[in-house]
Amino acid sequence: MLKDKRKTIVKMLFLSGFISPYVSALDFKVDETDVSVYGYAKLDVIYDVNDDLGNSTNRGGARLSGAPGSDGHTRLHAYESRVGFSTATLVEGSLLKTKLEGDFYGNGGGDFRLRHAYGEWQGLLAGKTWTNFTGLVAVTPLVDFTGPGGRPRAARQAQLRYTMDNFSFSLEDPEEIGGLEDAPGTKSSLPDVTARYTDRSGRFGYSLSTVARSLEYDSEGTSAGSSSDSAFGWGLAAEAAWDVTSALTLRAGYAEGDGIGGYINGGVNPSPAYVNEGGDLETIRTSGGTLGASLEAGPGNINAAYSLVSADLDSNPAYLNRNESFEEAWLNYIWSPASPITYGVEVGWHRRETVNGAAGDAVRIQGMVKYAF
Structure with missing residues (x-):
């Protein structure tokens, strides 16, 4: 009976997204707490x-047409490898769940970081x-850790x-993924507010x-003189996945906003706004979309994805050489000869275009x- 109870709790955690579906787990019990230790070692060959x-x-690394540079670069690394553990304890009739997880993508790769x-x-x-x-509905499985943009x-x-049921609401850190660019006086005095229905x-x-x-700007006491301004930022998103058959799944995602910053994956400019020459805070409008498909074939799946993200930066003359759009496409085959083992091969195409019309792409x-545990 204890074993059945543990399986039931683990199943509930899996369905809620508490335990990642991409890894297996080592499950055991400590007193009244069910514990799962999980992770994987992954080698990327690029x-x-x-x-x-x-x-x-x-995404901004593709060489612009006519610019000097070298072709052909190989690298192998294991930075995506991760480890974590989760717990589930019945407290006053409700599950108390905790999770700690990290990988080695800190500082771009090599340092342990908290996920x-x-x-x-x-x-x-x-x-x-x-x-x-x-x-996470519109995420098409990729070998590339960066993932499809436009969602x-x-x-x-x-x-x-x-x-509460299908609704969720949150107050979130305004700096980590959507903070203003590092200019004297930019700040956040209120948390970001989100709402989602799934x-x-x-x-x-x-x-x-x-x-x-x-979004706020107050340069009082800084080297930029004395001026202040504030702006309202917003973002909207929709994601969908349709299991057309037992073997074919189609996915789509769309996100847009004004002052949305890094809340769009693959965002052209992660800063939500900039301070213009008059000391006013100008929000940046960004939009993007992605399409994806997964088809069962043999022991695995053929996955294809496309994404496009663009930002309106023309109003800032200082941004003429900055990226204005990212366009990408991927095709892969990911398969598993046994449940804790996954292999994958992929080709990706990445194109960028700047505000002044220069463009470049890379493959x-x-x-x-x-290997998961």
Whole structure:
């Protein structure tokens, strides 16, 4: 009976997204607490046909047409490897869940970093985990750790969240993924506020979300003189996944906003606003979308994804040489010869265009071997 209870709790955690579906786990019990220790070791083998795009794809790394540079770059690394543990304890008739997880992508690769650290009881979550702005519904599986752009960003930040049935609301750190660019006097005095509704009907799942933000600039006492301004930032997102058949899944995601900053995955400019020459705070409008498909084939899946993200930067003359849009496409095959083992091969195409019309693209070929526990 104890074993059945443990299986039931683990199943509940899995369905709630508490335990990642991409890893297996070692489960045991300590007193009245069920514990899962999980993780994986992953090797990425990367060949950049054109420019060196980094440990995970640097969308702004493609060489602009006519610019000097070298082709052909190989790298192998294991920075995505991760380890974590989660717990579930029955407290006053409700599950108290906790999770701690980290990987080695700190400082771009090589340093251990915290991914998740939170607890949740009776619908109240406190700590660091996925921003509530994303529902993770439109994420097409890729070998590339960067993931498809044009959707709500699957990033993690500190927050206080309450979930009631299909609705969730949160107060989140305004600096980690959506902070203003480093200019004298830029600040955040209020948390970001998000709301999300996620549901599924038969073979169709979807998520709708919004974020509201307070952006501020006050240069009093700084080298920039004395001026101040504030602006309202907002973002909207929709994600959907449709299991057309038992073998074919289609996905789509869309996100846009004014002053949304880094809440869009693959955002052209992570800063939500800039200070113009008159000392006024100008928000940046950004939008993006992604399409994806997964088809079962043999022991694995063929996955294809496309994304496009663009920002309106023309009003700032200082941004003429900055990126204005990112366009990307991926095709891969990911398979598992046994449940804790995953292999994958992928080709990705990445294009960027700047405000002044210059453009460049690059191709990345990537393979992976992942052993989970």
